[in-house]
Amino acid sequence: MNIITRLEEAILIAIWRLKNDAYGVTINKQVSKSLKKKYSMGALYFALDQLLRKGYVSKSTKQFYHEKGGRSRTYYSLTKNGKRALQEVKAYQKSLWEGIPKIAFEVKKSR
Amino acid sequence: MKKKRPTPPSLAAWILSRITRGEDCLSILSDFSEIFEELVRERGTLKANKWYWTQVMRSIPMFVINHLYWSVEMIKNYLKIALRNIKRQKGYSFINIVGLAVGMACCLLILFYVLYEFSYDTFHKDADRIYRVAMEFRAKDQPVKYGAVTPPPVAPAILDNFAELEDAVRITRANGIVKHGEKQFFEDGILYADQSFFNVFTFPLIKGDPETVLKEPYTAVLTESIAEKYFGSEDPVGKTISINYQRDYKITGVVEDVPPNSHFTFDLLFSFAPIEESLQNASIGKLWFSHSYYTYIKTRSENLSPAFIEGVYNVSANIIGDFEKKVGFQQRFFLQPLKDIYLTSNLRNELGSTGNKTYLYCFIAIAVFILIIASINFVNLSTARSTGRAREVGIRKVAGAEKKQLINQFLGEALFTTFISTGITMLIILFSLPYFRALTGKDIELNFISTGIILCIILIPLAVGLLAGSYPAFILSAFHPVDTLKGVFGLTKKGVKLRKCLVIFQFAISILLIISTIIVSQQLSFMRNRDLGFDKEQIVVLSLRGSGEARQKYNVLKNEFMKHATIVSASASYTVPGRNPSSNAMLPEGFTGDQWQTFLINWADYDYLETYKIRLLAGRDFSRDFETDKEGAFILNEAAVKSLGWNSPEDAIGKTWNLGNRRKGNVIGVTKDYHFNSLHQKISPLVIHLDPNYFVYLSLRFTTGSVSETLSFIKETWKELVPDEPFSYFFLNEDFDRQYRAEEQVHVIVSLFTIMGMVIACLGLFGLTSFSVEQRKKEIGIRKVLGSANHKIVYLLVKDFLILVLIASVVALPVGWLSMNKWLQNYAYRTNMSIWIFLLSGFAALAIALLTVSFQTIKAALSNPVDSLRYE
Numbered sequence: 001m002n003i004i005t006r007l008e009e010a011i012l013i014a015i016w017r018l019k020n021d022a023y024g025v026t027i028n029k030q031v032s033k034s035l036k037k038k039y040s041m042g043a044l045y046f047a048l049d050q051l052l053r054k055g056y057v058s059k060s061t062k063q064f065y066h067e068k069g070g071r072s073r074t075y076y077s078l079t080k081n082g083k084r085a086l087q088e089v090k091a092y093q094k095s096l097w098e099g100i101p102k103i104a105f106e107v108k109k110s111r
Numbered sequence: 112m113k114k115k116r117p118t119p120p121s122l123a124a125w126i127l128s129r130i131t132r133g134e135d136c137l138s139i140l141s142d143f144s145e146i147f148e149e150l151v152r153e154r155g156t157l158k159a160n161k162w163y164w165t166q167v168m169r170s171i172p173m174f175v176i177n178h179l180y181w182s183v184e185m186i187k188n189y190l191k192i193a194l195r196n197i198k199r200q201k202g203y204s205f206i207n208i209v210g211l212a213v214g215m216a217c218c219l220l221i222l223f224y225v226l227y228e229f230s231y232d233t234f235h236k237d238a239d240r241i242y243r244v245a246m247e248f249r250a251k252d253q254p255v256k257y258g259a260v261t262p263p264p265v266a267p268a269i270l271d272n273f274a275e276l277e278d279a280v281r282i283t284r285a286n287g288i289v290k291h292g293e294k295q296f297f298e299d300g301i302l303y304a305d306q307s308f309f310n311v312f313t314f315p316l317i318k319g320d321p322e323t324v325l326k327e328p329y330t331a332v333l334t335e336s337i338a339e340k341y342f343g344s345e346d347p348v349g350k351t352i353s354i355n356y357q358r359d360y361k362i363t364g365v366v367e368d369v370p371p372n373s374h375f376t377f378d379l380l381f382s383f384a385p386i387e388e389s390l391q392n393a394s395i396g397k398l399w400f401s402h403s404y405y406t407y408i409k410t411r412s413e414n415l416s417p418a419f420i421e422g423v424y425n426v427s428a429n430i431i432g433d434f435e436k437k438v439g440f441q442q443r444f445f446l447q448p449l450k451d452i453y454l455t456s457n458l459r460n461e462l463g464s465t466g467n468k469t470y471l472y473c474f475i476a477i478a479v480f481i482l483i484i485a486s487i488n489f490v491n492l493s494t495a496r497s498t499g500r501a502r503e504v505g506i507r508k509v510a511g512a513e514k515k516q517l518i519n520q521f522l523g524e525a526l527f528t529t530f531i532s533t534g535i536t537m538l539i540i541l542f543s544l545p546y547f548r549a550l551t552g553k554d555i556e557l558n559f560i561s562t563g564i565i566l567c568i569i570l571i572p573l574a575v576g577l578l579a580g581s582y583p584a585f586i587l588s589a590f591h592p593v594d595t596l597k598g599v600f601g602l603t604k605k606g607v608k609l610r611k612c613l614v615i616f617q618f619a620i621s622i623l624l625i626i627s628t629i630i631v632s633q634q635l636s637f638m639r640n641r642d643l644g645f646d647k648e649q650i651v652v653l654s655l656r657g658s659g660e661a662r663q664k665y666n667v668l669k670n671e672f673m674k675h676a677t678i679v680s681a682s683a684s685y686t687v688p689g690r691n692p693s694s695n696a697m698l699p700e701g702f703t704g705d706q707w708q709t710f711l712i713n714w715a716d717y718d719y720l721e722t723y724k725i726r727l728l729a730g731r732d733f734s735r736d737f738e739t740d741k742e743g744a745f746i747l748n749e750a751a752v753k754s755l756g757w758n759s760p761e762d763a764i765g766k767t768w769n770l771g772n773r774r775k776g777n778v779i780g781v782t783k784d785y786h787f788n789s790l791h792q793k794i795s796p797l798v799i800h801l802d803p804n805y806f807v808y809l810s811l812r813f814t815t816g817s818v819s820e821t822l823s824f825i826k827e828t829w830k831e832l833v834p835d836e837p838f839s840y841f842f843l844n845e846d847f848d849r850q851y852r853a854e855e856q857v858h859v860i861v862s863l864f865t866i867m868g869m870v871i872a873c874l875g876l877f878g879l880t881s882f883s884v885e886q887r888k889k890e891i892g893i894r895k896v897l898g899s900a901n902h903k904i905v906y907l908l909v910k911d912f913l914i915l916v917l918i919a920s921v922v923a924l925p926v927g928w929l930s931m932n933k934w935l936q937n938y939a940y941r942t943n944m945s946i947w948i949f950l951l952s953g954f955a956a957l958a959i960a961l962l963t964v965s966f967q968t969i970k971a972a973l974s975n976p977v978d979s980l981r982y983e
Contacts, residue, residue, distance in 0.1 A: 024142030042170020045131075045139060046177045061138055071141035 003092070004056075004085060007047050010035050012086050015057060015076050023073045024048075048076060056082035117151040119144050120160050123167045130174040143167075185516075186523075192503070193524045200499075203492055206878040207528060210871050212535035214485025215575065217867045219540060219567055220547050221478035221860070225471050226563045227555045231372045231453035236313040239413045240277070241449035244269075244406040244423065245458055249441040250709065258459040260402045263390055265444060266305070268426050269408065275419050279408040280307045282375075283386060284462065287355040288658060288837060289379065291341045297656060297837040298337075300378030301354070303386050311409045318348050319364020328384030331360040334368045337378045356658050358385070371554040374453040375405075375462035396438065399431050405462055407449070420446065439705070470857055477861065480620045481868045482571070486579040487613045488875030489525070493583035494606050495882045497590075504587055505595035517588035525580020526573075533572040550859050552852075611915055614879070617872045618919035618956055619926075624865035625952040626927035627934075630944060631858045634935065637790075637942035638851055644785025645688060646724040650843040651822065652687050653809045653829070661836040662806050665716075669809065671828050677816040678825075680722040683806040684715040688723065688787045689847035692797060693805075698769035699755055710751065711797045712770075713787070714805035720746070720782065722812050729760035730780030733801050743776025744801060749784040751796030770800060789850035790940040810843070869956075873963040876912065880964045884908060884971040891971055892979035904972040909964050916960045920953035927952070 004012070014030035015022040028044050051057045058079050063072045078086075118124075124140065131139050143166065150159035197204040232238055244265055248256045266279040286299035309321035316324065317335060324332050331352060338347045351359040360381055369376040390398060410419075427442045428435065435441050447456055454468045504517060540557065548555055557564065586606060655662045662683075669681045686692045693714075696707035717740075719725075720732045728749060733740045745768040752763045760781035769775045784794045813821050822840075829838050884891075891904055928949065935941040 024139065025145050028142075028146075040169035040173065041139070041143060041166055042173035045135070045170075046173040049177055049181075071145065072137040073141055074135060074138035 004089060005047075006035070007031070007039070007043075008051055008056075009086070009089055011044070011047055011051065012056060012078060012082055015078055015082075016086070020075070020077075022076045027076065051082070054081075055079060056085050117148055117156060117159070119147045119163045123164050127167050127170075130171060130178065189520050189523055190527070192520075193527050196500075196524075197528075200496065202881065203496060203878055204528075206874050207489055207492055208532050208535065210488045210874045211485050211529060211532040211575065211579075212539060213867060214481050214488075214871050215529075215532060215536040215571060216539040216543070217864050218478040218482045218485075218571060219536065220543065221474050221481075221864065222567050222571075223555050223557070223564065224547075224551055224553060224860070225474055225478075226561075226567070227372065227553050228454065228466050228471055230563075231466070232374055232449050234313060234370055234372070235449065237409060238450050239448075240410050241311060242408050242410065242415075242446040243449060243452055243456075244408060244444050245447050245456070246402070247443040247445065248402075249443070250439065256459060258402060259405060259456065259462060260460045261404055261406045261444065262399045262401055262427075262442070263386070263404045264398055264430075265404075265426060266406045266408070268430060269423055272426075273419055273422060275410050275412070275416065277409045277411050278307045278310050279406060280305045280311045281383060282308070282405040282407070282462070283403055285354075285381075286656065288656075289341075289352055289354055290356065291350070291352045294341050295837065296340070297654070297839055298378055300376060301381065302377040302379070303381045303383050305383045308380065311407055314369065315367045317365045317367060318346070319366075321364075324364035325380065325382040327361070327363070328382055329358060329360050330363045330382045332364040332366050332380040333362060334366055334378050336368050338362075338365045352379075354381070373463075374449075374465065395431055395434055399427060399434070399442070400440070402460075408446075415446065467853060470853070473857075474860060477624065477864050477868075480624065481864060481871065482575060484617050484620060484868050484872050484875070486575050487617050488871065488878065489528075489575075489579035490582050491610050491613055491875055492878045492882070493525070493580075494586055494610060495879060497583060497587050497606075500587055501590050501595040504590045505592040508590075508592035509596070514588050518584045521584035521587050522577065522580045525584065526576040529572045529576035529579075533568075536572075537568075550863070551856055610879070614876065614912070614915045615919045615922065617875065618916050618960065619923040621865075621869050621872045622920055622923035622952050622956045623927050623930075624861070624868050625955055626923070626949060627931060628858075628862045628865045629948050629952060630931045630935070630942075631854065631861055633942045633948070634938065635851060635854050635858050638854070638938075638940075639848060641786075641790065641940065643688070644725065644783055647688065647844045647847050649813055649815070650722070651811050651813065651825070651840055652843055652846070653811070653825070654837075654839045655683065655807055655809055656837075656839075658836065661833045662803070664833055665803070665806055665809055668829070668832055671832060672811055672825060675821065675824050677813045677821045678811050679814055680718055680812040681809065682716045682719040682722040683803070683809045684713060684719055685805040685807055686713050686787075687808050687810055687843060687846075688785070689789070689843070689850060692787065695798075696771050697798065700766040700768065701755075708755075711795055713797065713799050714802045715799050716801060716803065716806065719799065719810075720780075722810050723785075725785050726783040728781045728783050730764040730778070732780060737779075739776065740779070740801060742774060742801075744779045745770070745776060746780040746782060746799040747778055748782045748794070748797045748799075750794050751798060752781055754796045768798075770798075774800065774802070786940075789847075791850075791938055793939040869959060873959060876960060876963045877967065880908070880912065880967040883911070884967050888971070888979040891974070892976035895972075895976040896980070901969075901972045905965070905968045908968040908971065909961065912960060912964045913957065916957050917953075920956060924949045924953065 010031045011027060014027050014034065018026050018030060024041065024044065027048070028039060028041060031044070032038050048057065048059075052059060056079060057076045059074050059076050061072060061074045124143075127143060128136055128140060143163065147159050147163050150162055197208075235241060243259070244261050246258045246261050248258060250256075263281055266281045270276050270279045282302050282304045285301040285303060286297070287301065288295055289298045289301075304325060306323075306325040308325060309316065316332070319332065324330065333341070333347060333352075341347065341352065342350065347362045347365060349362065351361050353359050366380070390401075393401070422429075423444050423446060426444055452465070453463075454466045454471070457465055507517060507520075544555070544557060653668075655665060661668065665683045669683065672678050672681055692711040694709050695712045697710050697712075698707060702708060715733075717733045717735060720727065730746070732746070733744055737744070747763060749760065752760055755763075757763045757766070763778050763781050766778045767775070768778055782799075786794060787797060788795070811825065825840070826838055829836070887908070891908075894904060894907075928944065931944060935944070
């Protein structure tokens with residue numbers, strides 16, 4: 001099984017959540033929000049490229065002419081493999097946590 | 112009007128556009144500016160700008176990594192494809208790689224040789240500031256003579272008068288018997304030199320201080336190998352050696368052996384003191400006209416002022432101008448840069464053998480030619496095979512490859528192929544270098560520290576890769592994807608034409624090389640076999656040098672040798688053919704007073720003409736029957752008679768002759784002209800006179816029979832009669848032919864590389880034939896089915912190539928004729944270039960091409976049409 005990084009996991013989930021609106025800006029916002037950390041755009045694009053190479057996401061470039069000020073955007077979407085990878089991660093984490101009660105890691109508020 | 116949209120900082124945006132990969136660039140820039148605009152709206156331009164900059168800066172590393180990652184990925188793919196192509200078409204790849212490797216190896220070997228020749232005298236530390244003073248000698252009514260030698264007062268005179276001079280050294284050559292204890296040998300590598308020798312030149316001393324070694328009178332410095340020869344493992348410093356059984360010299364130093372790329376060489380170096388002593392009481396005339404000293408100067412700067420050059424030119428006129436006027440001789444001096452001496456100087460009395468720059472340029476031309484032949488193979492085979500790659504190009508283009516990328520890919524492939532070839536080239540060079548060294552007689556070393564050699568090894572493959580790769584790269588990358596994928600793809604007419612032109616060019620060069628090989632070898636054999644006017648075979652020459660005992664006893668020796676059955680004739684002389692005669696002022700009949708004429712002279716004994724089989728045109732040889740022959744007989748050669756304007760050889764007999772007021776007498780004989788020098792030179796006027804005081808050589812003519820037995824007899828007799836004298840001998844024919852060493856070397860190099868060039872060209876032709884046969888496989892099949900005869904098919908295929916070779920001959924023949932005609936002008940006596948040589952070269956090329964082509968074509972013609980026409 002391929003273990004993907006936390007960032008990649010977050011990106012995949014973000015893309016799934018964003019559905020048809022998953023492009024650089026929105027993905028970055030979503031990921032930064034869920035991981036509570038500001039990622040540089042460069043780091044994000046690199047991770048996206050890696051996911052692309054592994055075949056978890058696919059991309060399509062759309063050129064806007066009048067709407068959105070004539071920008072070009074690269075939209076990302078999950079592939080079958082991408083979805084499977086997310087499921088695998090989830091299952092893996094579940095198996096990792098199996099049998100451990102929540103209480104075991106409760107931090108006492110001593111201070 | 113719309114409100115102006117906020118724009119991100121342009122520099123940052125530009126950086127961003129540079130570091131992102133092509134296809135994503137636009138959307139990444141858009142993403143960035145989207146957030147930027149949002150920030151401008153929310154927090155103002157300043158904050159937004161700051162954000163933009165920090166984002167760009169923070170992103171740089173990741174973008175760069177991403178960039179590299181994808182580049183590596185592409186290169187991996189290119190490499191894989193390149194390797195697959197090499198593997199898939201083993202035959203072509205082999206021809207490509209091996210042809211290129213052999214071509215580059217030939218080229219590099221030649222260049223190493225050339226670099227070596229250019230490296231002469233560069234090892235001196237201040238080589239750029241060292242000059243040799245050479246001399247122009249003008250005598251009344253005679254052409255100016257240029258000599259490497261100068262009179263001894265020149266060096267002190269210019270050293271005193273010019274502050275520009277740092278130092279000067281005088282050198283003179285000598286030979287003699289060197290003796291230490293029991294060991295004595297004849298040495299001819301002796302130099303007498305001023306103490307400044309080691310200051311001017313850089314010859315590293317192993318022992319002794321360069322400043323002082325030659326300071327004391329009667330001191331000597333030995334080279335390492337000479338020191339070992341006389342002293343073995345002992346330390347020679349402080350010991351003494353003697354020369355010609357006279358004074359002892361104290362050894363003060365040992366110098367490393369002279370590098371082979373020095374224009375002069377020496378084994379022993381003696382202090383100048385004895386020469387100085389001998390010159391002390393000489394008159395001004397004698398001092399300034401003893402031309403046997405070499406003067407080298409070291410200047411303070413590399414730039415010479417015109418005043419200095421002028422001053423050196425007139426140094427003699429300024430000091431002994433009046434005297435010069437009186438005697439009617441003028442000497443002027445000019446400077447030769449040290450590094451140019453070996454290749455460009457070819458004066459009288461050079462201190463060592465000199466090279467020839469023209470030959471080097473010819474060699475460079477050959478090297479370039481071979482490289483071109485090999486590169487053409489590469490271009491031709493790559494473009495010919497390009498149809499095979501057309502689909503790949505189509506797919507790549509459809510997948511979004513740019514033309515630039517494709518060019519890079521194919522250029523890279525070409526470089527990759529040359530890189531593999533370079534590896535093989537290095538192997539070839541490593542294995543062949545020892546043979547090449549033996550062949551050229553040059554001590555060429557593969558010195559990887561030398562920048563010249565490193566540059567050659569790096570630059571040549573690079574240049575070949577780029578030059579040979581660029582044309583196929585442009586052709587391949589220009590394919591139309593739609594056409595290639597549809598399968599509508601024909602051979603471009605232009606490509607075929609170019610290929611044909613290149614083949615013509617290749618063969619024209621090959622034929623040119625063949626012509627030059629044949630003509631060089633013809634000239635060489637012409638020189639070796641020409642009737643020289645004497646018989647150089649079966650003569651052994653003994654040296655009478657030494658203490659003088661052998662010279663005094665030459666008659667005894669001669670008579671003793673003559674007792675042996677195989678020795679038929681013997682005679683002593685000052686010089687022998689192939690070695691330089693002396694020259695002297697003489698007064699022939701009809702000239703009076705001070706009308707001295709300079710003639711070359713050889714002092715020879717009775718029987719000299721007979722021993723050398725020199726023919727007489729008129730008169731007689733020296734004879735013991737005439738008492739006057741002992742001191743007053745002169746024999747001229749035909750050229751001398753002509754130069755004096757005398758009507759005929761018979762006319763010359765009996766005329767009076769005065770040899771420098773020392774000897775007076777009559778002309779008794781005139782010889783037919785014979786080549787006492789090499790065939791480079793016209794036969795000059797020569798006088799032969801009998802005077803045993805000058806004898807240096809004893810020539811013995813022997814009949815066929817056991818040479819070794821005769822030689823051992825000669826040696827034993829020598830040991831018996833003059834046991835203390837060193838015994839040294841040479842065979843005249845070998846010695847004489849040594850004058851053609853330069854030609855021999857050229858011949859060896861030219862013929863070797865002609866063969867290599869031809870082989871490479873044929874490799875290419877072979878590749879092209881098999882390609883064209885493959886292309887026309889179906890056509891051949893159909894022709895055969897329709898009843899075409901085998902030989903007609905062979906003719907059909909061969910015709911195309913033979914026409915090219917034919918055109919190549921037509922192009923090459925006139926060029927070859929012109930260039931070889933020019934080369935032959937170097938020789939006073941030359942072979943004639945018959946038209947047959949040219950026709951032969953053309954035919955040879957044609958035959959070789961035919962042989963190369965026929966293998967593939969015959970195979971194709973004999974093949975079963977079913978195989979080629981069947982669809983699988």
